Amino acid sequence: MRTKLTKLLGISYPVLQGGMAWISDASLASAVSNAGGAGIISTGGRTTEYTRAEIRRCRTLTNKPFGVNVMLMAPNKEEIVEVICEEKPAFVTLGAGNPVPYFGKFHAAGIKVIPVVPNVRLAKRVEANGADAIVAEGMEAGGHIGSIATMPLMTQVIPEVAIPVVMAGGFADGRGLAAALIMGAAGVQMGTRFLVAEECPVHEKVKQCLLAATDTDSIVTGATIGGAVRGLRNKFSEEFVALELSGKATKEELLRKATGTNKLAAVDGDTEHGMMQAGQSLTPLKEIEPAAAILGRIVREAADLLTNAPARMR
Ligand SMILES: Cc1cc2nc3c(=O)[nH]c(=O)nc-3n(C[C@H](O)[C@H](O)[C@H](O)COP(=O)(O)O)c2cc1C
Structure with a gap:
């Protein structure tokens, strides 16, 4: 399945596993990358030592491209950015702050830059400043969110930028992936769907x-x-x-x-007093299974729908 995103990152399927603070580590990221998508190690709340160690561990688990997520509201973001530039993962996703000042540093280190944006204005701004692609995330998503839903974001962001647009927020099956590709997206990013992957370390x-x-x-x-x-x-x-x-x-x-x-x-599994970040597409989460099984089914379903779309509308 080839799209602008698979070409940009050198991956087989146009699916990213979104960075998830305190959760998405080298185990989950490598499992998704080995399955043909691209996994992302989260650095939110983490130290520089953790970041370096997880990037190195991921390299021992996969030789496929993977990314690292930086939460730009983290107090140690400058040091985290330095470590990422030294360790050189294939790409970074950047959220919760102004990503533009970091583009030059990442590009100089040969790292592709994919900011997460919640509206058309920011999508255009990061494109004008040299982003390689964007993740446009709707408010159906788990974690920190903007105020626009995924469908109106797809409708309005995709025609306004030329760089690949990865849609996020509420995608959990092959129909969603097929719909996003039909709308002109280059792929989707999923977080919640991968929380129930066998390799996901969430409690x-x-x-x-x-x-x-x-x-x-x-x-x-x-x-x-x-x-x-x-x-x-x-x-x-x-x-x-x-x-x-x-x-x-x-x-x-x-x-x-x-x-x-x-x-x-x-981490601690306190489901009463803790905030279990998750998105709105929860019904498809029916069992714990390997990331490869989740991704494989989604890709097969999307490919089948895209191939047979004309026949379905007769
Ligand atoms: C538990 C959880 C933690 C998240 N943490 C982060 C994060 O640290 N940084 C970030 O950019 N996005 C974060 N996100 C957003 C995801 O990367 C992704 O964009 C989102 O989950 C997509 O929507 P979905 O949950 O409907 O699949 C988080 C999402 C979840 C569910």
Whole structure:
């Protein structure tokens, strides 16, 4: 399956596994890359030592291209960027801040730059400044989100830029991948779908909550304090939103309450007090299986739909 994205990265299938803070490590990233997509190691919340070690570990697990994600709100982002430039993964994705000042450094190190953007204005801005591709992420996605949904983003971003557009937010099956490609996307990025991969190190208790969840089980916290984050409904997220809406807590109090809750769920498995970041496409998560099985099925389904599309419309 060849698209502008597969050509840019030298991969077989136009699917990225999105960077997921405290979760997507070399095990998951290499499994996705070995299966023909491109995995991404997350550095959000991590040290430079962790970042270097995971990139090196990933190289022992795959000889295929993989990427590294930088959260630009991380206090140690400058040091993380240095380490990535030294270790030279195939590409980086950059979110939650202004990515433009880092383009030159990554390009000088031979690393492709793929910013994550939530609207047309930023898509055009990063293209004008030399981004190699973009991930346009809709508010159906898990984790930190913007305010525009995936379909209106696809409708409006794809015709406005010439660089490859990777769509993210709510993709979980082959029909979604086929639809994005028909719309003119160069591929999709999925996070939530890979949370239930066998190789995904998210806590087992979180995996079980994901398997039990359906379409209405996600909720957005932090929308009133300028940092919207989508995750599963649980004691923490429902009480947090109720507190936000009550107006009884200051922004600082809310920020303090939210800090550390992602790690609490993902690493410690506290599914009551932690924030289990996840997107809206939850019903397809039915079993824990290897990343290669998830990706293989999605690609086969998309290829079949694309081949047989004309016959379906007769
Ligand atoms: C648990 C979780 C953690 C995430 N952490 C990050 C992150 O650290 N950096 C980032 O750029 N995106 C992050 N994301 C967003 C994903 O990379 C991806 O764009 C998103 O999951 C796509 O939407 P989907 O969840 O509907 O597949 C996260 C998503 C999830 C589900």
